Amino acid sequence: MGTKQRQEREREAVRRKILDAATELFLAEGYQNVSIRKIAERIEYSPAALYSYFPSKDDIFFAIAEEGFRALAETVKSEAADPLDGVREGFWQYYQFSRTHPEYFALMFVDRSVPRISEDWERFGFVQDMMRRAADGIRACMDAGYFPKTLDADAAFHVLWAAVHGPATIQLCNRLGPGEEPDALARDTLETAIAGLRAGTPITFRAAECIHGFPAADTAAADSRS
Numbered sequence: 001m002g003t004k005q006r007q008e009r010e011r012e013a014v015r016r017k018i019l020d021a022a023t024e025l026f027l028a029e030g031y032q033n034v035s036i037r038k039i040a041e042r043i044e045y046s047p048a049a050l051y052s053y054f055p056s057k058d059d060i061f062f063a064i065a066e067e068g069f070r071a072l073a074e075t076v077k078s079e080a081a082d083p084l085d086g087v088r089e090g091f092w093q094y095y096q097f098s099r100t101h102p103e104y105f106a107l108m109f110v111d112r113s114v115p116r117i118s119e120d121w122e123r124f125g126f127v128q129d130m131m132r133r134a135a136d137g138i139r140a141c142m143d144a145g146y147f148p149k150t151l152d153a154d155a156a157f158h159v160l161w162a163a164v165h166g167p168a169t170i171q172l173c174n175r176l177g178p179g180e181e182p183d184a185l186a187r188d189t190l191e192t193a194i195a196g197l198r199a200g201t202p203i204t205f206r207a208a209e210c211i212h213g214f215p216a217a218d219t220a221a222a223d224s225r226s
Helices: 005-028 035-043 047-051 057-075 081-098 102-110 125-143 154-174 182-199 215-225
Strands: none
Touching: 005 035, 005 057, 005 102, 035 047, 035 057, 057 081, 057 102, 057 125, 081 102, 081 125, 081 154, 081 182, 102 154, 125 154, 154 182
């Protein structure tokens, strides 16, 4: 192995240590309560050394969020031939992501103090693509006659997203009682939401036209800063 390759591997190893330490601290103390200095102390580096890897704490979060959203994109991949099965599977996979990657889910969708990913949309363009595919799946259900032709696909996306996001967050925050099964709750809320859409239940929610990213990653943080 050449000197350049060795240096690159060492630099990547330090970068990994920074991200892992930051993730642990963000989860334990909340994003807004963690400083660059605190992250540096965790890995026994100087703050100046960390700045040579990441210009700011926000940049550290964006690196963690990118890993999380890419993991989510790998998880949410339906191959169902039937459009309704595809929609059902896609939202269920979102819920499963919260179970298999709770650390990412907590930072991406629960911590209200994290930066908005819309501040770096070029980096997160693949998230917008994922959202568009989900909305297209709902439109395919409309074309196939599963959902009413008059359905607002973007609003329906939010309804289905909320149906699984709620149980995911409840489970993550340990808010269920003894013997209460979060997977069953998530399955029931998802199926109830789908049944409501199929029955033509009126939707009063209207999605903002500019929304092309995951609502919780953006609007939750926006609300906390307003």
